[in-house]
Amino acid sequence: MTNNQPRNSRETWEKLLDLLVEALEERQAERRAAPTSQPQPKPATAPAAAPRPAATSSSTSQQQLKPQQPGPQQPSPPPPTKRPPRPGEADWKPAPRVNSIGFGLTIGRLFLVVAIMAVIINIPLFRYGVSLARVAPDERALVIRDGLLLKGEGPDVYVLEDGAVRWISSLQAFELLGYQWHHVHMVDDTFIAGFPQGEPIHVLFKCPDSDPIYRIEAGVKRWIQDIPTFEAEGHVWEDVHMVDCETLRAIPDGPPIPEDAGVPPQP
Amino acid sequence: MRMFDIIEEILRNRHHFFLEIRDKKEISRKIRGMALASIAFLIVYGAVLGASHSLLQSLSSAIKLPVLFFATLLITAPTLYFFHVLFGSSQNITQSVALILTGITVTSVILLALAPVTLFFLVTTGNYAFFKLLNVAIFAIAGIRGVAFLSEGLGIVSNNTEGAARRRNIVRLWIVLYALVGTQMVWTLRPFVGAPTLGFELFRDIGGNFYTNVMASIGEVLGFWMVR
Numbered sequence: 001m002t003n004n005q006p007r008n009s010r011e012t013w014e015k016l017l018d019l020l021v022e023a024l025e026e027r028q029a030e031r032r033a034a035p036t037s038q039p040q041p042k043p044a045t046a047p048a049a050a051p052r053p054a055a056t057s058s059s060t061s062q063q064q065l066k067p068q069q070p071g072p073q074q075p076s077p078p079p080p081t082k083r084p085p086r087p088g089e090a091d092w093k094p095a096p097r098v099n100s101i102g103f104g105l106t107i108g109r110l111f112l113v114v115a116i117m118a119v120i121i122n123i124p125l126f127r128y129g130v131s132l133a134r135v136a137p138d139e140r141a142l143v144i145r146d147g148l149l150l151k152g153e154g155p156d157v158y159v160l161e162d163g164a165v166r167w168i169s170s171l172q173a174f175e176l177l178g179y180q181w182h183h184v185h186m187v188d189d190t191f192i193a194g195f196p197q198g199e200p201i202h203v204l205f206k207c208p209d210s211d212p213i214y215r216i217e218a219g220v221k222r223w224i225q226d227i228p229t230f231e232a233e234g235h236v237w238e239d240v241h242m243v244d245c246e247t248l249r250a251i252p253d254g255p256p257i258p259e260d261a262g263v264p265p266q267p
Numbered sequence: 268m269r270m271f272d273i274i275e276e277i278l279r280n281r282h283h284f285f286l287e288i289r290d291k292k293e294i295s296r297k298i299r300g301m302a303l304a305s306i307a308f309l310i311v312y313g314a315v316l317g318a319s320h321s322l323l324q325s326l327s328s329a330i331k332l333p334v335l336f337f338a339t340l341l342i343t344a345p346t347l348y349f350f351h352v353l354f355g356s357s358q359n360i361t362q363s364v365a366l367i368l369t370g371i372t373v374t375s376v377i378l379l380a381l382a383p384v385t386l387f388f389l390v391t392t393g394n395y396a397f398f399k400l401l402n403v404a405i406f407a408i409a410g411i412r413g414v415a416f417l418s419e420g421l422g423i424v425s426n427n428t429e430g431a432a433r434r435r436n437i438v439r440l441w442i443v444l445y446a447l448v449g450t451q452m453v454w455t456l457r458p459f460v461g462a463p464t465l466g467f468e469l470f471r472d473i474g475g476n477f478y479t480n481v482m483a484s485i486g487e488v489l490g491f492w493m494v495r
Contacts, residue, residue, distance in 0.1 A: 087422050101275070104274055105271070107379070108271045111308065122325055133319055134318075134319065145472070183465070183466060
């Protein structure tokens with residue numbers, strides 16, 4: 001009788017230990033299976049234990065020990081807050097390789113469709129050769145930059161340079177500078193008035209058979225009296241363009257520069 | 268269509284793809300496949316991008332868009348490689364190029380996926396500023412996703428060695444550098460859309476910058492001002 005009692009108690013202890021080991025193994029298996037999917041609550045006991053009075057510390061420690069006891073009804077302890085391994089780290093394992101779903105073929109088809117569409121929208125389909133890509137009515141915005149050509153309600157054309165508008169004083173100057181009419185933007189006069197006025201852009205003509213130099217301005221030619229006047233007006237020799245005398249003579253005379261210079265000579 | 272199989276490898280089995288880069292398995296084939304696929308996608312998206320202006324602009328953008336991405340790769344890849352080596356990584360430059368190409372390929376796939384949206388707005392609206400901003404948004408989405416892929420790939424290829432934490436910081440800084448170089452490259456190679464009020468230009472004068480232009484376009488779309 002007396003020998004059986006310690007044996008029984010030993011067996012009981014062994015059973016308890018076995019249960020404990022099983023419970024621990026189960027818990028570890030659970031952790032391994034779902035390390036990140038479950039939200040990990042903060043361990044409530046650890047921060048709460050510090051401010052509690054000493055009298056309750058024993059009950060607290062009992063609560064802390066409780067989850068470690070085996071038993072199906074016992075609440076599981078909060079899982080440890082260990083960071084899941086980052087991709088590439090030692091204990092990280094990649095997800096298993098997935099089978100092909102023919103995505104390469106799908107993306108290839110999409111590529112072909114978009115490529116064909118990119119061609120189709122550039123083919124002129126509408127009247128006046130407008131393609132599908134450019135058929136939507138323009139809500140055009142001006143891009144303010146050097147070289148922008150502006151025209152108000154009057155006949156004058158301006159070019160924007162260094163934040164100022166410069167009057168292009170003649171059609172000849174406009175053409176010599178290489179501008180094209182379809183680049184001229186019609187705007188309100190108030191828009192042009194919003195910019196400071198820069199130096200006008202003139203073109204100077206001279207014919208090979210005569211000396212006088214003329215400034216072409218608003219459709220007339222203005223004789224520049226002499227070299228000091230030429231320089232005082234800010235002109236340089238690079239501004240002078242040679243034209244044949246017939247063409248120069250066909251341009252009507254305007255007031256000379258300076259205006260009291262007298263009757264202008266004919267080229 | 269076999270040339271696009273690599274896209275499935277990247278998108279659906281990316282961890283294995285990065286592990287293969289780490290183990291230097293078939294890197295040349297991967298680089299070739301990614302380069303071909305991304306060039307093809309970028310050419311098509313570039314053609315769509317410039318179509319709102321003219322056929323010439325469409326052709327020009329189709330050439331310039333791959334140039335933009337690959338020039339940015341050429342400029343920024345050595346920086347990433349050398350700084351990684353400096354902080355203990357054992358990857359070689361081919362692996363770095365393969366990783367950056369992964370990011371570019373993902374970006375180009377997303378651009379291709381969004382191309383029908385761009386085409387729709389291209390045909391139905393004529394607002395230049397809006398179209399420009401739409402594309403900035405599309406490129407931002409595609410670029411961020413591409414860079415996220417690249418960042419993950421760098422983690423897998425070189426995280427398991429000494430100095431990994433420092434290299435992660437370097438990757439973050441490098442991403443900022445990549446974005447800055449990329450946007451400056453966009454500005455240098457512009458126009459890609461082409462202002463409707465201007466004639467065709469292969470390149471526009473250098474002046475201003477990408478960020479002020481985006482802000483100006485936002486202001487115009489919201490009606491704060493008409494021009495600029």
